[in-house]
């Protein structure tokens with residue numbers, strides 16, 4: 001065999017090996033490999049964001065607990081392997097699993113939804129979600145327009161499907177669901193008022209996700225209106241208050257620095273309206289640049 005041919009043969013064997021490895025890996029192994037690569041699932045103690053509002057997630061993948069005075073609302077379950085950490089963090093805060101009454105979700109990707117089934121089983125809470133992401137949650141992540149069936153997780157029943165702008169009230173707390181599709185078709189961001197330690201009231205925003213991964217934004221047969229959805233999502237988010245800057249990943253708002261600031265006695269460590277606006281502006285700039293690049297490429301085809 002010539003040198004060039006043997007290099008091609010080697011390439012084919014390597015490609016087949018990678019494909020075989022992907023199919024051989026169980027969803028749990030795939031998830032573990034992904035979270036190991038991302039370094040986002042290390043167990044850490046809970047952090048108080050505002051009075052009765054806590055980060056109970058891992059080092060980077062979010063889970064939030066809100067004490068409403070009439071039970072807890074928990075938003076996001078992380079990976080399957082984050083769920084036990086979430087329950088430990090609730091215990092650390094002095095809560096029992098049965099105190100959790102309502103589960104919410106930013107979006108139905110495996111790193112934010114795989115833990116929901118175990119948390120739902122442990123707590124008996126009801127899960128509310130957008131109709132579009134409820135489809136994915138019930139299918140255990142199967143059928144995502146981009147991830148397909150690769151990152152599967154335990155299917156979880158959705159007890160109530162929300163409408164855009166609908167409010168969820170428990171005890172003294174009311175959250176508003178804002179549909180911010182694009183990253184998933186049912187991506188949901190959340191706003192709610194929070195009371196800080198000094199008694200001041202601020203508006204919190206939990207951003208679903210604005211990442212476009214390597215999405216096809218132009219002529220996408222699996223999501224034809226994806227670019228229009230992202231554009232409308234930016235209109236929605238840019239119009240929302242964001243005193244307390246939160247989201248599905250801690251790195252967006254530099255969670256390690258805020259965790260350290262809380263430990264150093266700063267009770268307003270998560271109050272960051274300028275950083276929130278800057279994050280939205282930078283994400284929008286990146287989205288618009290990527291859309292323009294894909295539009296140019298599609299004209300040239």
Ligand SMILES: [Zn+2]
Nearest residue numbers: 107109183209
């Ligand atoms: Zn995602």
